[in-house]
Amino acid sequence: MRELQVVDASELATAYAVARYAVRLDGDTLPLRVGEPAPDLEAYWPAECYTFITAWNPASEPHSDDANQTADALMVAQLDAAGVQRLAAWAEDPDGEWREPGWLLADMDNDLVDRLAHEFGQAGVLRWRRGEPVRLRMLVERPRDSDVPAEVADFTDWVADWVSGPVTA
Template identity: 40%
Template sequence: MPLDDDTLSELQRSYLAAIYRWRLRGHWHAIRIGQPAPEIERAFPLVQRFGLLSAWNPHSAPRAEEINRADDERLYAAIHAQGRKGVHAFASAPDRSWREPSWVVLDIDVPELDALARRFGQLGTLHWQRGEPVRLRMDATRPDSLQPHPFVDWIQ
Protein backbone atom coordinates (compact mmCIF):
# COMPACT_ATOMS: atom_id res chain seq x y z
CA MET A 1 0.00 0.00 0.00
CA PRO A 2 1.64 3.29 -1.08
CA LEU A 3 2.11 5.88 1.63
CA ASP A 4 1.26 9.54 1.04
CA ASP A 5 3.95 12.22 0.89
CA ASP A 6 3.20 13.62 4.36
CA THR A 7 3.51 10.16 5.93
CA LEU A 8 6.76 9.44 4.08
CA SER A 9 8.20 12.78 5.19
CA GLU A 10 7.21 12.11 8.80
CA LEU A 11 8.65 8.59 8.67
CA GLN A 12 11.97 9.88 7.34
CA ARG A 13 12.12 12.36 10.24
CA SER A 14 11.27 9.59 12.70
CA TYR A 15 13.84 7.18 11.29
CA LEU A 16 16.54 9.87 11.33
CA ALA A 17 15.73 10.70 14.96
CA ALA A 18 15.53 7.06 16.08
CA ILE A 19 18.04 5.40 18.37
CA TYR A 20 19.73 2.35 16.86
CA ARG A 21 21.72 -0.11 18.97
CA TRP A 22 23.37 -3.50 18.51
CA ARG A 23 24.39 -6.03 21.16
CA LEU A 24 27.61 -7.90 21.73
CA ARG A 25 28.46 -9.91 24.87
CA GLY A 26 25.56 -8.38 26.79
CA HIS A 27 26.45 -4.74 26.01
CA TRP A 28 24.51 -2.40 23.72
CA HIS A 29 26.36 -0.08 21.32
CA ALA A 30 25.04 2.86 19.30
CA ILE A 31 24.74 3.17 15.53
CA ARG A 32 24.06 6.68 14.22
CA ILE A 33 22.89 7.64 10.77
CA GLY A 34 25.44 9.92 9.14
CA GLN A 35 28.35 8.65 11.24
CA PRO A 36 30.73 5.72 10.86
CA ALA A 37 30.16 2.74 13.19
CA PRO A 38 33.68 1.93 14.45
CA GLU A 39 32.61 -0.26 17.41
CA ILE A 40 30.84 -2.88 15.31
CA GLU A 41 33.56 -2.65 12.67
CA ARG A 42 36.22 -3.39 15.33
CA ALA A 43 34.12 -6.28 16.67
CA PHE A 44 33.92 -7.83 13.18
CA PRO A 45 37.20 -6.87 11.50
CA LEU A 46 36.72 -9.00 8.37
CA VAL A 47 33.24 -7.68 7.57
CA GLN A 48 33.04 -5.07 4.79
CA ARG A 49 29.28 -4.30 4.65
CA PHE A 50 26.60 -3.97 7.31
CA GLY A 51 22.82 -3.70 7.17
CA LEU A 52 20.21 -3.21 9.88
CA LEU A 53 16.60 -4.25 9.44
CA SER A 54 13.58 -5.48 11.33
CA ALA A 55 10.55 -7.61 10.56
CA TRP A 56 8.35 -5.78 13.06
CA ASN A 57 5.44 -3.53 12.09
CA PRO A 58 5.70 -3.55 8.26
CA HIS A 59 5.42 -0.05 6.77
CA SER A 60 5.38 1.29 10.35
CA ALA A 61 1.87 -0.04 10.99
CA PRO A 62 1.62 -1.54 14.50
CA ARG A 63 0.80 -5.26 14.74
CA ALA A 64 0.29 -7.73 17.56
CA GLU A 65 3.48 -8.78 19.34
CA GLU A 66 3.02 -12.49 18.55
CA ILE A 67 2.81 -11.73 14.80
CA ASN A 68 5.89 -9.51 15.01
CA ARG A 69 7.82 -12.17 16.92
CA ALA A 70 6.90 -14.85 14.39
CA ASP A 71 8.06 -12.63 11.51
CA ASP A 72 11.25 -11.83 13.44
CA GLU A 73 11.98 -15.56 13.66
CA ARG A 74 11.34 -15.90 9.91
CA LEU A 75 13.70 -12.98 9.22
CA TYR A 76 16.40 -14.57 11.39
CA ALA A 77 15.98 -17.84 9.48
CA ALA A 78 16.14 -16.01 6.13
CA ILE A 79 19.35 -14.23 7.16
CA HIS A 80 20.97 -17.56 8.02
CA ALA A 81 19.58 -19.30 4.93
CA GLN A 82 21.50 -16.72 2.87
CA GLY A 83 24.70 -17.67 4.70
CA ARG A 84 24.78 -14.44 6.73
CA LYS A 85 25.16 -13.80 10.43
CA GLY A 86 22.66 -11.62 12.31
CA VAL A 87 23.58 -9.66 15.43
CA HIS A 88 20.81 -8.58 17.83
CA ALA A 89 19.84 -4.94 17.42
CA PHE A 90 16.91 -2.60 17.97
CA ALA A 91 15.53 0.73 16.88
CA SER A 92 13.48 2.97 19.12
CA ALA A 93 11.98 6.43 19.32
CA PRO A 94 14.04 8.79 21.51
CA ASP A 95 11.17 8.88 24.04
CA ARG A 96 10.89 5.06 23.94
CA SER A 97 7.28 5.23 22.79
CA TRP A 98 8.17 2.84 19.97
CA ARG A 99 10.74 0.05 19.86
CA GLU A 100 11.47 -2.65 17.28
CA PRO A 101 13.83 -5.57 17.70
CA SER A 102 16.12 -5.72 14.67
CA TRP A 103 19.15 -7.46 13.24
CA VAL A 104 22.48 -6.15 12.03
CA VAL A 105 23.37 -8.42 9.13
CA LEU A 106 27.07 -8.89 8.46
CA ASP A 107 28.51 -8.67 4.95
CA ILE A 108 25.14 -8.11 3.31
CA ASP A 109 25.16 -6.23 0.03
CA VAL A 110 22.55 -3.66 -0.94
CA PRO A 111 20.46 -5.86 -3.29
CA GLU A 112 20.21 -8.61 -0.62
CA LEU A 113 19.25 -6.08 2.07
CA ASP A 114 16.64 -4.46 -0.16
CA ALA A 115 15.17 -7.87 -1.06
CA LEU A 116 14.87 -8.87 2.61
CA ALA A 117 13.36 -5.49 3.49
CA ARG A 118 10.73 -5.86 0.76
CA ARG A 119 10.02 -9.47 1.74
CA PHE A 120 9.28 -8.33 5.30
CA GLY A 121 7.52 -5.07 4.34
CA GLN A 122 10.14 -2.70 5.70
CA LEU A 123 10.23 0.88 4.45
CA GLY A 124 13.47 1.90 6.19
CA THR A 125 16.75 0.06 6.67
CA LEU A 126 20.33 1.06 7.42
CA HIS A 127 23.36 0.13 5.34
CA TRP A 128 27.01 1.11 5.30
CA GLN A 129 30.42 0.09 4.05
CA ARG A 130 33.31 -0.30 6.48
CA GLY A 131 34.70 3.12 7.40
CA GLU A 132 31.83 5.04 5.79
CA PRO A 133 28.86 6.80 7.41
CA VAL A 134 25.69 4.83 8.09
CA ARG A 135 22.96 5.54 5.52
CA LEU A 136 19.18 5.30 5.79
CA ARG A 137 17.56 3.51 2.84
CA MET A 138 13.90 4.35 2.19
CA ASP A 139 12.08 1.90 -0.08
CA ALA A 140 9.84 4.52 -1.69
CA THR A 141 10.03 7.53 -3.96
CA ARG A 142 11.18 10.72 -2.24
CA PRO A 143 8.30 13.20 -1.98
CA ASP A 144 8.93 16.28 -4.13
CA SER A 145 8.26 18.45 -1.08
CA LEU A 146 11.08 16.78 0.88
CA GLN A 147 14.58 18.11 0.35
CA PRO A 148 17.32 15.53 -0.29
CA HIS A 149 19.23 14.48 2.82
CA PRO A 150 22.95 13.68 2.59
CA PHE A 151 22.55 10.32 4.35
CA VAL A 152 19.18 9.13 3.01
CA ASP A 153 18.79 7.04 -0.13
CA TRP A 154 15.28 6.86 -1.63
CA ILE A 155 15.49 3.69 -3.70
CA GLN A 156 12.43 3.81 -5.94
Protein backbone atom coordinates (compact mmCIF):
# COMPACT_ATOMS: atom_id res chain seq x y z
CA MET A 1 0.00 0.00 0.00
CA ARG A 2 1.07 3.55 -0.62
CA GLU A 3 1.63 6.11 2.09
CA LEU A 4 -0.27 9.21 1.01
CA GLN A 5 1.16 12.54 2.12
CA VAL A 6 -1.19 15.49 1.61
CA VAL A 7 0.24 18.94 2.18
CA ASP A 8 -3.05 20.85 2.18
CA ALA A 9 -6.16 18.68 2.40
CA SER A 10 -8.47 21.69 2.25
CA GLU A 11 -6.93 22.94 -0.98
CA LEU A 12 -6.99 19.46 -2.48
CA ALA A 13 -10.64 18.90 -1.52
CA THR A 14 -11.56 22.25 -3.05
CA ALA A 15 -9.78 21.37 -6.30
CA TYR A 16 -11.60 18.02 -6.45
CA ALA A 17 -14.94 19.63 -5.62
CA VAL A 18 -14.74 22.23 -8.41
CA ALA A 19 -13.39 19.80 -11.02
CA ARG A 20 -15.67 18.69 -13.83
CA TYR A 21 -16.46 15.00 -14.10
CA ALA A 22 -18.28 13.19 -16.89
CA VAL A 23 -19.15 9.80 -18.31
CA ARG A 24 -20.07 8.94 -21.89
CA LEU A 25 -23.04 6.61 -22.18
CA ASP A 26 -25.01 5.68 -25.31
CA GLY A 27 -23.38 8.55 -27.22
CA ASP A 28 -24.26 11.18 -24.63
CA THR A 29 -21.80 12.93 -22.32
CA LEU A 30 -23.33 13.07 -18.86
CA PRO A 31 -21.80 15.58 -16.42
CA LEU A 32 -21.21 14.91 -12.73
CA ARG A 33 -20.75 17.79 -10.28
CA VAL A 34 -20.04 17.64 -6.57
CA GLY A 35 -23.11 18.92 -4.72
CA GLU A 36 -25.52 18.26 -7.59
CA PRO A 37 -27.71 15.21 -8.28
CA ALA A 38 -27.04 13.15 -11.43
CA PRO A 39 -30.57 12.22 -12.62
CA ASP A 40 -29.62 11.73 -16.29
CA LEU A 41 -26.88 9.26 -15.43
CA GLU A 42 -29.10 7.47 -12.91
CA ALA A 43 -31.87 7.13 -15.53
CA TYR A 44 -29.47 5.73 -18.12
CA TRP A 45 -27.53 3.46 -15.77
CA PRO A 46 -29.62 2.47 -12.72
CA ALA A 47 -27.73 1.50 -9.56
CA GLU A 48 -28.14 2.10 -5.83
CA CYS A 49 -24.73 3.70 -5.36
CA TYR A 50 -22.12 5.28 -7.66
CA THR A 51 -18.38 5.92 -7.38
CA PHE A 52 -15.92 7.79 -9.58
CA ILE A 53 -12.31 6.70 -9.09
CA THR A 54 -9.06 6.92 -11.01
CA ALA A 55 -5.69 5.23 -10.79
CA TRP A 56 -3.92 8.15 -12.48
CA ASN A 57 -1.46 10.49 -10.77
CA PRO A 58 -1.32 8.99 -7.26
CA ALA A 59 -0.96 11.51 -4.43
CA SER A 60 -2.02 14.19 -6.97
CA GLU A 61 1.49 14.15 -8.43
CA PRO A 62 1.90 13.93 -12.22
CA HIS A 63 3.18 10.57 -13.47
CA SER A 64 4.07 9.48 -16.99
CA ASP A 65 1.33 8.21 -19.28
CA ASP A 66 2.99 4.77 -19.20
CA ALA A 67 2.97 4.66 -15.39
CA ASN A 68 -0.64 5.87 -15.29
CA GLN A 69 -1.78 3.37 -17.91
CA THR A 70 -0.07 0.54 -16.03
CA ALA A 71 -1.81 1.57 -12.79
CA ASP A 72 -5.12 1.85 -14.63
CA ALA A 73 -4.74 -1.65 -16.08
CA LEU A 74 -4.07 -3.02 -12.59
CA MET A 75 -7.17 -1.26 -11.26
CA VAL A 76 -9.30 -2.61 -14.12
CA ALA A 77 -8.05 -6.15 -13.43
CA GLN A 78 -9.10 -5.80 -9.78
CA LEU A 79 -12.50 -4.37 -10.70
CA ASP A 80 -13.07 -7.18 -13.19
CA ALA A 81 -12.00 -9.81 -10.66
CA ALA A 82 -14.44 -8.33 -8.14
CA GLY A 83 -17.25 -8.26 -10.72
CA VAL A 84 -17.77 -4.51 -10.42
CA GLN A 85 -19.80 -2.84 -13.19
CA ARG A 86 -17.90 0.10 -14.66
CA LEU A 87 -18.05 2.78 -17.31
CA ALA A 88 -15.17 4.86 -18.62
CA ALA A 89 -15.30 8.38 -17.16
CA TRP A 90 -12.99 11.36 -16.68
CA ALA A 91 -12.21 14.37 -14.54
CA GLU A 92 -10.84 17.71 -15.65
CA ASP A 93 -10.06 21.07 -14.13
CA PRO A 94 -12.61 23.88 -14.69
CA ASP A 95 -10.44 25.39 -17.47
CA GLY A 96 -10.18 22.09 -19.34
CA GLU A 97 -6.36 22.23 -19.25
CA TRP A 98 -5.93 19.00 -17.28
CA ARG A 99 -7.86 15.79 -17.90
CA GLU A 100 -7.59 12.46 -16.15
CA PRO A 101 -9.34 9.20 -17.14
CA GLY A 102 -11.15 7.20 -14.49
CA TRP A 103 -14.03 4.83 -13.91
CA LEU A 104 -17.61 5.18 -12.82
CA LEU A 105 -18.50 2.18 -10.69
CA ALA A 106 -21.90 0.81 -9.72
CA ASP A 107 -22.87 -0.58 -6.31
CA MET A 108 -19.39 -0.97 -4.84
CA ASP A 109 -19.12 -1.31 -1.06
CA ASN A 110 -17.53 1.65 0.85
CA ASP A 111 -14.77 -0.54 2.30
CA LEU A 112 -13.84 -1.81 -1.15
CA VAL A 113 -13.81 1.71 -2.55
CA ASP A 114 -11.55 2.87 0.28
CA ARG A 115 -9.16 -0.07 -0.19
CA LEU A 116 -8.91 0.52 -3.92
CA ALA A 117 -8.38 4.27 -3.51
CA HIS A 118 -5.69 3.68 -0.92
CA GLU A 119 -3.92 1.04 -2.99
CA PHE A 120 -3.74 3.42 -5.94
CA GLY A 121 -2.75 6.47 -3.89
CA GLN A 122 -5.96 8.43 -4.33
CA ALA A 123 -6.85 11.11 -1.77
CA GLY A 124 -10.48 11.30 -2.84
CA VAL A 125 -13.28 9.77 -4.91
CA LEU A 126 -16.81 10.79 -5.79
CA ARG A 127 -19.46 8.70 -4.07
CA TRP A 128 -23.23 9.07 -3.86
CA ARG A 129 -26.48 7.17 -3.49
CA ARG A 130 -29.15 7.20 -6.18
CA GLY A 131 -31.32 10.33 -5.99
CA GLU A 132 -28.86 12.22 -3.78
CA PRO A 133 -26.28 14.88 -4.71
CA VAL A 134 -22.80 13.73 -5.77
CA ARG A 135 -20.48 13.78 -2.75
CA LEU A 136 -16.71 14.01 -2.42
CA ARG A 137 -15.23 11.27 -0.24
CA MET A 138 -11.82 12.43 1.00
CA LEU A 139 -9.63 9.60 2.24
CA VAL A 140 -7.28 11.79 4.25
CA GLU A 141 -7.45 13.43 7.64
CA ARG A 142 -9.98 16.24 7.84
CA PRO A 143 -8.49 19.73 8.20
CA ARG A 144 -9.86 22.22 10.69
CA ASP A 145 -13.41 23.22 9.73
CA SER A 146 -12.32 26.84 9.29
CA ASP A 147 -9.93 25.71 6.51
CA VAL A 148 -12.65 24.09 4.39
CA PRO A 149 -14.89 26.40 2.32
CA ALA A 150 -18.59 25.89 3.12
CA GLU A 151 -19.47 24.94 -0.46
CA VAL A 152 -16.93 22.10 -0.20
CA ALA A 153 -17.69 21.07 3.39
CA ASP A 154 -21.42 20.67 2.69
CA PHE A 155 -20.79 17.84 0.20
CA THR A 156 -17.60 16.26 1.53
CA ASP A 157 -17.15 13.20 3.72
CA TRP A 158 -13.75 12.76 5.38
CA VAL A 159 -12.56 9.18 5.91
CA ALA A 160 -9.10 8.78 7.42
CA ASP A 161 -9.37 5.17 8.65
CA TRP A 162 -7.74 3.05 5.98
CA VAL A 163 -8.89 -0.50 5.53
CA SER A 164 -6.27 -2.96 4.34
CA GLY A 165 -6.75 -6.12 2.38
CA PRO A 166 -7.48 -7.24 -1.18
CA VAL A 167 -10.35 -5.82 -3.20
CA THR A 168 -13.06 -8.47 -3.52
CA ALA A 169 -16.76 -8.43 -4.25
